[in-house]
Amino acid sequence: MSEIDFQYQGDTVKDETDIFMKLLKAQNLKLTKQRKYVLDTFLKTEKHVSVDDMYDIVKKAQPQLGYATVFRTLKLLCQCGLATPVYFGDKRIRYEHKYGHKKHIHLICRECGSIIESVSADIENIKNKMCKSNNFIADSYSVDIFGICKKCMKKS
């Protein structure tokens, strides 16, 4: 967890649950066992999970829970700002935690697939500079570095 910056340490999970409940209420949706389970599983999983990943994890404890429900719940998590989709060029959408996480870049290991998150103040400056010089207004940005992580380096 060292790479990940929690801005809130204490009631994070409670906060996040509240946020999710608020979304449900706002859209006249119901809090079902399945949604709660996917939410809880997501909150416990500090990774960049694809729908398949989540489905596999969830299925172990809740074999009856369907793929589509996982898919739809992850969309809801994005809607309320708890999760956000990320793309690493392998045609698979992954979801990462957004709430309470600082903007970060990704270092993606092509050997083991692990993803390191790293925070840098400089990046924001460069982004702003780039936008200014190109007359561009940014909504979001991503910085991804692909290569080999420390562990895999030692192995080879």
Place this chain on the structure above:
Amino acid sequence: MSEIDFQYQGDTVKDETDIFMKLLKAQNLKLTKQRKYVLDTFLKTEKHVSVDDMYDIVKKAQPQLGYATVFRTLKLLCQCGLATPVYFGDKRIRYEHKYGHKKHIHLICRECGSIIESVSADIENIKNKMCKSNNFIADSYSVDIFGICKKCMKKS
């Protein structure tokens, strides 16, 4: 074209054709009309094209040329370093020119879909810094900024 840095101005197309021919020879492949046509079209197209994009362009002049051939030829272009795939999170692989192009970042307009390429010396430094502090060896990296371009800003 102001955003794009050609390192070679004169014989670029010839160079690129040679590179392609070299690849074919090295792998015992044949230079067919179709491959030549896709290559030439790619060289003329200063854009981030998906297979569909290329197919549409090519089809206008060569209606009999198939989708699979475009697909396979673009792969070949990547193999010999003339093209490289880029991903902008819309589930579609695009191919951009690699040969003679400096490393750049992308500013992607969510209104008109246009992509500005911009070069920055700072980025490379930050990348190196990030890698060093995380004990990571980079093969490649991407910096993509999503937002609204100058033109679309004026419109709204």
Place this chain on the structure above:
DNA sequence: CTGACTGCAAACCCTTTGCACTAAA
């Protein structure tokens, strides 16, 4: 001639959706 290439259509793989049944509120 011979081995590689093409174009078609089908297979893949992940994402998304329609629908009849089920369950929150």
Place this chain on the structure above:
DNA sequence: TTTAGTGCAAAGGGTTTGCAGTCAG
């Protein structure tokens, strides 16, 4: 009860591949 949710299975949408006929070398 009412209205939304679930799980299944099928549809989408892009990428990739198998194959029989075709062509470059």
